[in-house]
Amino acid sequence: MNLKAVILVGGPQKGTRFRPLSLDLPKPLFPIAGFPLVHHHIEACCRLKEVTEILLIGFFQPNDALRRFIQRERQEFGKSIIYLQEYTMLGTAGCIYHFRDVITNGSPDAFFLMFSDAFCDFPLQEMIQFKEKFMPYLIMTVEVPKEQSLHYGCAGINLTTSEVVHYTEKPDTFVSCDINAGIYLLNIDIFENIGVLFQNKHRPSLSDTSMEEVMLHVSHQNVYKPESTMGRISLESEVLPRLAGSGKLFAFRMDRFWLNIKSAGSALYANQAILELYKSSHPERLSDLPGCKGNVYIHPTAEVDDSAVLGPNVTVGAGVVIGQGARVKNSMILDGALVKAHSCILNSIIGWHCVVGEWTRVEGTPTEIDPNAPHATTDNFYLFDEQGRLRPSITILGRDVTIPAEVVIRNSIIMPSKELGRGFKNQILL
Template sequence: MYPSKFKALILVGGFGTRLRPLTLTKPKPLVEFANRPIVEHQIEALVKAGVTDIVLAVNYRPEVMAKAMHDYESRYNVKIHFSVETEPLGTAGPIALARDVLLADATPFFVLNSDVICEFPFSDLAAFHTAHGGEGTIMVTKVDDPTKYGVVVTKGGSSVIDRFVEKPQIFVGDRINAGIYIFNPSVIDRIQPRPTSIEREIFPAMASESQLHCMDLEGIWMDVGQPKDYLLGTSLYLQALADRDYALAQAAVTSSAASSATSPTPVPSPSPVASSPYRHSRTASQAKPPRLVKIAGPPLCRLPFVKGNVLIDPSASIGEGCKIGPDVIIGPGVVIGDGVRIVSSVIMEAATIKDHAFVKRSIVGWHSTVGQWARLDGTAVLGDDVHVVEEVYVNGAIILPHKEVKACVLSPQIIM
């Protein structure tokens, strides 16, 4: 039986340069993903798995982080500690720096990167780790093209990691490090409080002693630390919500059918979910029950102007004749004018999209405005309080906060 209480360390890191211009306004963990800060998804999942103490390893704007974390402490009934780095310590050094908290008892602790989005199966990971008895376990996820990553190779089909192969040009495997770990406290003896890479220095040493195992991560996984991956992660997350809703509805249908078989009073079944526009790929003859997706999030929006998987905050205002989706998230207080088309995009809090604008594969930052008949495309990213005037086309531009765009931007560039 694995312990019922754990600790965790989240590698919050530095400046979030890959996600600029959004991180010029907020530290990356506080940038919203699906209308909640990225780090809140992680904190919520950790607390559900029995984590009572969370260490945030921070070296950028800790005072901003502290204010938000105070709210999370009371909301989730968890103690949040700050480990402030005077210099960047890499991915292993912060573990040694937080030793006083992590070594307060003899229980294992989780470590995770701050920009990972997945189902966060921490309880399953803890049980797997306890069962094999090794010093550490990393979660791995399968990728289509392993030549772009460091690949995890195991011994003889077991969970024991043999070695890591960086960007292999011949096939050695298709599983990569997912950025989520659990360790026994003894791992801290391997790490000094100096700049250290857990992937390049600590993991190979543990693997050489057969003390490092891996566990497959089911479901979605994405590092959302840069705009194109943030948008792809949004699409995957919304599909996971749709899969979850579909599986729950199918379970309800099955339960109702079973109840009808034993009850003299017929119980009406819900309308078939397979015909829903959110589940084009499902067929009525599908025999295998869907996997219950363990992901948190509100139900998807199902309104006449919505196409595909869309999440809209209840406080947003949507005009007449709009078409929104697929793969769109609209944040709190957003105002959408009449005749607007939005596809594969994220519209953040208090932004305004005026009449007949078209937004595709883009991120519209907080308090920004897209003018009438304007068009965004090509992974354009508007920072905080950016204003695109009417009838302007913006293609792939990164626009820093508090700017006004008065002319078309025809090719990707940074507007400062």
């Protein structure tokens, strides 16, 4: 079988809940467990010999960081990896339709479609084996509690045949506990269905422009920039509801860990889950230093004092220096940060090139999530509750934040380039 993989990475307008971590780096490139988030998706695709090419589609400008990342991925995996930039946000179905010529080039039998903020152990080979010839479109689903299902796309599934007989995106009332997990295996003729929707949706607004001219303009070789949102089509809201009940859409129900990485807080739990997966997939990435307890990743260029104690669930980035007697638990220390002697970091993300002073305590309040559970949603990861009050949360330091010695920072979000003079609790410092 000849397959391609398409990974949707979004754009600057998306990922606002990921701030301040996405202010300096696109969310898909944010390092989790030592590697950019989308690297884990690419790595999962490259494990499959059937996947011949990987396409990233997004609205980010192709800057130096993105170019370097793509080049490194190509060198590491030896596969064709290409970034395709949208001229505007086209929607989850509109963007793949816009680049359909690139996706269908080489006549693949089907393609994986993945969202970069959906994380699990990526059972892609299992999906290939599960998909029968009478299943043109396969969607991965996971089961969540009834009260959380309203935040996701819900699929009504015939458990005997695995057919999706009903689909509603973020319904007002309960539909099903089976939700869209953001990973698909689709036959190429999905573009015919999107094309019909495109014509039905936009034909009245074409005025004097013929459909043939529009279809020519929106090809990837000749970018057309209409004044309206002509090309914006949602896979979840517009395509899947039409396919449900047609005998063409089927569900691959996964019963293992899954996480939707929407907020900055959820990155810490993704870090925990990926480190746990390293035990079986990449045990060499986990540190065996005497001061490490549980799953810990330390970049080879980091300097960790022998008396420091790290873990469990800790990632230490490139060029990080951790001083004498420091304690780090359930946290991420990003590249170039300095954690001075006897400081304590708990349930926090320390941004790039931050400085944490001696005997200082930086901590957040964890939301307990079992990485062995079948699902994990992001309901508890938002900064504010329904009444607008700041939730007890992890602590996040943006880039280049300096914390003085002998203070406590608890449950706070610190924006980049701040030099604090005292401790804070339950604050957002802009």
